[in-house]
Each structure stands twice: as C-alpha cells, then as structure tokens.
Amino acid sequence: MQAGFRFGTWVGAVGLLTALLAGTVKAGSDCPAPGAWSTPAGEPLDAAELYADLATREVVLLGERHDRMDHHRWQLGTLSALHGQRPDMVIGLEMLPRSRQPVLDAWVAGELDPEAFLKKSGWYEHWGFDPELYWPILHFARVHDVPLLALNLEREYIQRLGHEGWDTVDADTRDGVSAPAAASQGYRDYLEAVLERHPAGMGPDSERFIATQLAWDRMMAGGIAARIKAGGDTPPLVAAIIGSGHLEYGYGVPHQLADLGVSEAAVLLPREPGGCADSDPALADAVFGVPHDERFERSSLMLGVHLESDDAPGIRILRVQEGSVGEAAGLEAGDRVLRAGEQTIRAAGDLQRVVQATPPGMWLPLQIEREGKRLERVARFPRED
Incomplete structure (x- = not known):
C-alpha cells in the first residue's frame, strides 16, 4: 500500500479509502512531457488556450496523490495561473471538514500562525498527511487573499452516511446536502477493483464501501455547489484540491456535481513518468507532466x-x-x-x-x-x- 495516513496511523474505513484511492491508474507510456499539458490520449495542449477555457468554467478539480510533494507544487502553479485569469477564485479543500471553516477564514485573514492553525483546524485528526505538503498552497491563499473552503465532514459522519443511511446525520450537520446520485456501473466496477486491493480482513463489504465513497463525493460536491449558488449572478471559480480517485473518469465528484446542476467542471490530473493511465479520453479534461524529482519526495515512514x-x-x-x-x-x-x-x-x-x-x-x-x-x-x- 503506497499511502494512507502517511505515517501509518489510520482511523477507520474512511481513512483507508484515502489510501486505496490515492493512485488507481494503470502504468503506461503515454505520459505528457514534463512541464507540458496534454489530453489523456497524449495530444499536446496549448497552455494559454487551456487556461482561457478553464477560466470560463464553474469548477476546476485538481487531482493529487496526497503524499506527493510534486503533485502539490503542480497544483500551486496551476492555482496561480488560474488566479491570474479569475481573481475571484475560491480554493476548495478535501482535507478539512465544514466545522473548521472559521479556522480557514482566520488563517486567510492572517489571524493565526502555522502552529495555531494546525491545532485549531485539528489537521492531524482530520487529515493526517504531513502539513508541509500543503503549506505552499495555504500560504498562497493567505498572501493573495483567496478564500479557502472546507468541503468535507468529520470521518465519523461520512462513515455513518455510508453505513447507516443519509438520515442518520441531521441536515444541519451535513449543511443540507442531499443524498447522492446513484453510482454508475462504471464507478461501481472502478470501486470494486479498488476493494480487491484492500488488505485481507480489513475491508467493509462492497455495498458499504461504495455507499461511503458516494457520501464522501456528495459532501464535497455539495460544498462546491453551495458556494457557486451563494455567488448569485457572479459566482466565483471554485478550484478544488481533491484526491485523484474522487475525480478520474468523471465518476465521483464530477458526477455528483452534475446531479446538483453544476455541469461546467473540468478535471485536471498530474502524471509522472511510469504513472500514466491508458488513453481513455474520459479520464480527465487534461493531464500535466510532473517530472519525478527525489528532492520533492517526503519521508514515507509508517508505523503500520x-x-x-x-x-x-x-x-x-x-x-x-x-x-x-x-x-x-x-x-x-x-x-x-x-x-x-x-x-x-x-x-x-x-x-x-x-x-x-x-x-x-x-x-x-x-x-x-x-x-x-x-x-x-x-x-x-x-x-x-
């Protein structure tokens, strides 16, 4: 297993979903050149034209493998370019639950130092990945006064939604987000393949696994859709930082966004040599070649x-x-x-x-x-x- 809570202290089935969905693509040779954009099929894309198109979207979804520093550096560069096109941008974060939104607001406003931010946000309890991976993006938001948006729920609520049903979590706690649209057969097959890699004896049954994933996708999509709706006639561009497993092939968050009436969503994914998917054009709107650089690697120590x-x-x-x-x-x-x-x-x-x-x-x-x-x-x- 390549990732999870990176230091090996995982809590419950939802934490394990993060690990299993962190990198699900097949190895291949159709990778974009380092520093270049292409379609999933390998056709080169002009960066200026791509960003001009992205600026017209409602949502831009930036995938990642959570423990890869180079993925986060790519995200930072992409966010910077998007901000140049759309200074009204909002950055959505999978990493923290809605209950920590006041902490994100205080961080952007300059009211918290890094230590206080980690403590008040409950970073390690809610996410667990090394905050050093995310500081560049958090500081970018602070320097440029870009609002940060918490997209998730506490893990216990996500698990309850998936295992016990949508009505087990009151509407206020879930910010009125409605039950998810059913998974397509393609998504079910995708998640079943993920479940097959689950360590023996540790996994929930497939229906609970899929229901939990749908709850996770729906809550993030609901947070994005609500922020767009709140913008009225001049909605912001929401650029969301989310694990690639929630985005690939349009199955997860994009599918739930469409069900919520948000159809103009683009999916962007990082790809490094040896980590490319097949040439299915449905994988994403665009992929970016991330050069593998050991200087950007984080320690992968795990207690296990x-x-x-x-x-x-x-x-x-x-x-x-x-x-x-x-x-x-x-x-x-x-x-x-x-x-x-x-x-x-x-x-x-x-x-x-x-x-x-x-x-x-x-x-x-x-x-x-x-x-x-x-x-x-x-x-x-x-x-x-």
Missing part, C-alpha cells in the same frame, strides 16, 4: 498500525500491518499506546505528530498497555537509501 479511538487513556491498536515497523516492535492488536518518545498519547493525531517528527534511521520508544500491564517497546524506523 490501525487505530481505534475510545474514551480510555491512550489510543487502542485495532490492527498491525504484517511486515510493518509496528509488528517488528512487537505491537499487537488490543495494545494501547500511552506514550511515544516524550509525548503522552491521547489521540491518533498525537501519535501521527511524533512519528512524523522521527527521522529515518532513528528509534522511537513506546510505552504500551497490554492486558493491564505497562510495557516498553521500541519502533525502529529504516534508513532512507
């Missing part, structure tokens, strides 16, 4: 534990990945992590922050509780080659 929150001290380990650092450290399902290094662990985000700060090749002391006994374990992270 799947966590479950409850009211007891520490954080409970639900599962341990086979072959992971956590397994090598002797962690087991049912253990509770109480301390990591000098940090008392009260939530999944606490453990994520500590693992994130641990350099490759270092050891991380862990205090755990197992069957009422406190034990010491050491997580040994491999060195980078």
